[in-house]
Amino acid sequence: MAFPTSLPVPRTPDSMEAPALRWGILGPGWIAEQFVESLQAHTRQQVVAVGSRSADRAQDFADRYGIETAVGGYDQLVGLDDVDIIYVATPHKNHLEHAVMSMDAGKHVLIEKPIALNAAQAREIAAKAEETGVFCAEALWTLFQPKWDVLRQVLADGGLGTVKSVYADYGEYFADDHRILDPGLAGGPLLDLGTYPIAYVTSLLGPANQVAAVGQPDPRGVNGQLAATMTHAEGAMSVIATTVYGWTRNEIKIVGTEGVLTVEALHNSPGPISVTSADRGTTLTHDEPFGDQVAGLHYQATEAARRIAAGETQTPIRTLVSSIVSMEAMDAIRREIGITFEAAGLVE
Numbered sequence: 507m508a509f510p511t512s513l514p515v516p517r518t519p520d521s522m523e524a525p526a527l528r529w530g531i532l533g534p535g536w537i538a539e540q541f542v543e544s545l546q547a548h549t550r551q552q553v554v555a556v557g558s559r560s561a562d563r564a565q566d567f568a569d570r571y572g573i574e575t576a577v578g579g580y581d582q583l584v585g586l587d588d589v590d591i592i593y594v595a596t597p598h599k600n601h602l603e604h605a606v607m608s609m610d611a612g613k614h615v616l617i618e619k620p621i622a623l624n625a626a627q628a629r630e631i632a633a634k635a636e637e638t639g640v641f642c643a644e645a646l647w648t649l650f651q652p653k654w655d656v657l658r659q660v661l662a663d664g665g666l667g668t669v670k671s672v673y674a675d676y677g678e679y680f681a682d683d684h685r686i687l688d689p690g691l692a693g694g695p696l697l698d699l700g701t702y703p704i705a706y707v708t709s710l711l712g713p714a715n716q717v718a719a720v721g722q723p724d725p726r727g728v729n730g731q732l733a734a735t736m737t738h739a740e741g742a743m744s745v746i747a748t749t750v751y752g753w754t755r756n757e758i759k760i761v762g763t764e765g766v767l768t769v770e771a772l773h774n775s776p777g778p779i780s781v782t783s784a785d786r787g788t789t790l791t792h793d794e795p796f797g798d799q800v801a802g803l804h805y806q807a808t809e810a811a812r813r814i815a816a817g818e819t820q821t822p823i824r825t826l827v828s829s830i831v832s833m834e835a836m837d838a839i840r841r842e843i844g845i846t847f848e849a850a851g852l853v854e
């Protein structure tokens with residue numbers, strides 16, 4: 507184990523080279539727009555159909571993005587013969603139903619984050635994927651970007667020594683009418699924003715053992731902000747925080763015995779990472795240009811396309827077990843604070 511002399515280059519393949527899948531978009535909302543723009547700008551993937559609860563909204567989306575087929579009804583979308591994979595982009599509380607509906611129709615699925623509302627639902631999705639034999643993954647897009655491949659290589663090479671702790675936060679400001687403030691849609695920052703820090707700490711350190719968490723309710727009926735400290739195997743610890751009240755640092759720090767790796771803000775978007783030696787004498791930087799969703803969402807789609815072409819049903823970048831482990835940590839945080847999603851119909 508030694509601090510590196512240079513950083514590895516990302517091994518992420520060119521998205522233009524991935525075999526083309528025929529995509530169906532389920533839920534034509536905000537993230538679906540970014541996703542389709544990203545596919546159309548950076549890949550050869552074909553977006554061939556879109557399904558909405560409203561035929562007019564489906565047609566409007568199809569017209570804007572030059573999509574051949576628009577249907578009013580998600581069941582019609584998943585039943586289309588010329589669709590290979592469904593991108594589930596509805597609110598979190600609908601992910602289980604829409605993922606299962608798609609897989610039952612024999613379609614591969616890429617499910618927006620969080621994969622579901624809790625670990626029990628995530629396990630149901632994994633069981634359906636196993637039963638139907640289709641490809642299934644959570645669209646935790648950060649993990650698919652080139653900088654994250656650099657990070658994985660630094661860790662695998664022992665460049666940070668033994669990883670002792672991970673610090674990650676995610677805060678954003680939201681206007682009153684945003685769905686994150688709607689208790690009926692399982693609002694609050696944890697599932698929407700906190701998903702990222704939780705995915706980072708659990709994929710870097712493994713499942714949470716002890717969990718200590720505090721939070722503050724918001725008068726609009728959701729949790730407004732929370733923080734959690736967790737312990738993990740082999741003496742590691744993590745600290746996460748998330749809020750709907752404003753933009754926080756939105757960085758990740760991975761602290762090892764030989765050095766500290768920083769994923770600069772916004773940690774979930776394309777952007778640089780740096781690695782500083784424990785004595786702070788040397789800093790190495792991976793200069794990925796800053797970018798937005800359109801610049802970064804395509805990597806998860808082309809990873810799915812390559813895995814499917816190879817006959818695989820999951821991606822090692824975000825296995826279903828890793829999604830379940832994330833949901834287990836979020837369940838534990840919610841239990842500590844007393845956050846429920848009863849208003850969204852979740853019975854636990």
Ligand SMILES: NC(=O)c1ccc[n+]([C@@H]2O[C@H](COP(=O)([O-])OP(=O)(O)OC[C@H]3O[C@@H](n4cnc5c(N)ncnc54)[C@H](OP(=O)(O)O)[C@@H]3O)[C@@H](O)[C@H]2O)c1
Pocket residue numbers: 533534535536537538557558559560563564595596597598600618619620645647685691697698799
């Ligand atoms: N990866 C990322 O960076 C990122 C960013 C934002 C959001 N997301 C995730 O993507 C999902 C959707 O978020 P979004 O911001 O795109 O939401 P959004 O703009 O509200 O879009 C959600 C879409 O789902 C459909 N829908 C179905 N049932 C619904 C219901 N009960 N209430 C509202 N809409 C319903 C609606 O389409 P129709 O009614 O027309 O069918 C709507 O357009 C969430 O799980 C979120 O966590 C990911």
